[in-house]
Amino acid sequence: MASSAITTIVFDLGGVLIDWNPRYLYRKLMADEQQMETFLSTITTPDWNEEQDAGRTLAEATAQLVGQYPEHRELIEHFYGRWPEMLGGAIQGTVDILTELRNSGRYRLYALTNWSEETFPVALEQFEFLHWFEAIVVSGTEKSRKPFPGFYHTLLTRYQLEPGQAVFIDDNERNILAAKAIGFQTVHFQSPEQLRAELEALQVVA
Numbered sequence: 001m002a003s004s005a006i007t008t009i010v011f012d013l014g015g016v017l018i019d020w021n022p023r024y025l026y027r028k029l030m031a032d033e034q035q036m037e038t039f040l041s042t043i044t045t046p047d048w049n050e051e052q053d054a055g056r057t058l059a060e061a062t063a064q065l066v067g068q069y070p071e072h073r074e075l076i077e078h079f080y081g082r083w084p085e086m087l088g089g090a091i092q093g094t095v096d097i098l099t100e101l102r103n104s105g106r107y108r109l110y111a112l113t114n115w116s117e118e119t120f121p122v123a124l125e126q127f128e129f130l131h132w133f134e135a136i137v138v139s140g141t142e143k144s145r146k147p148f149p150g151f152y153h154t155l156l157t158r159y160q161l162e163p164g165q166a167v168f169i170d171d172n173e174r175n176i177l178a179a180k181a182i183g184f185q186t187v188h189f190q191s192p193e194q195l196r197a198e199l200e201a202l203q204v205v206a
Contacts, residue, residue, distance in 0.1 A: 006185065006204055008166035009101055010155065012146075013113040013130075015171035016189045017095060018123060019088035022079065029078060043069055044079050053114040055143035084122050093192025095129050100205055102132050107204070111136040112155050112168070114145045135159060146170070147178035156182075167202060169195065 014020045030036040052061050058080040065076045111133050117140030137155045139145035163183035171189040179186050187198045199205045
């Protein structure tokens with residue numbers, strides 16, 4: 001498809017532009033790798049974390065888990081108490097692509113992210129490129145998240161975007177499928193190199 005049909009690029013953040021992983025913290029706290037994996041998969045689960053992305057407060061979330069697993073109180077409290085240590089840095093290859101898109105001046109640039117309203121300011125302070133977007137729609141602020149269609153429509157209606165003229169980039173296939181159903185062109189992110197190749201095929205980057 002020619003780039004003339006594409007006016008807008010929408011980025012996911014975590015896993016696409018920012019390397020976030022709770023293991024960066026919990027490897028400091030737990031010597032046994034298997035115990036760490038069990039803790040992250042059965043106690044501080046992705047589903048539990050997504051509720052914070054959808055607007056539940058960090059205090060509520062922590063209290064809930066501590067109530068369920070009092071023997072793990074300290075480890076649970078560190079999840080948000082030491083949350084910045086889960087940020088591994090920028091995914092530089094993707095930032096380079098974002099830089100090219102920004103410098104070209106040809107596209108409107110947005111981000112649509114599942115992220116807690118309370119922790120997102122930490123990322124905003126740490127990563128200068130987050131200030132390059134025309135807007136970032138944060139799930140914790142909107143009290144909704146991907147893959148729910150309403151969250152995508154918040155972006156579309158608020159900024160008067162046409163999904164068929166937008167490329168949506170996300171590392172989560174579930175979110176990609178939801179975006180496709182709404183009418184976005186999509187790239188299922190796997191690496192900066194793969195992203196560049198797919199954007200080249202769309203004639204978005206040279």
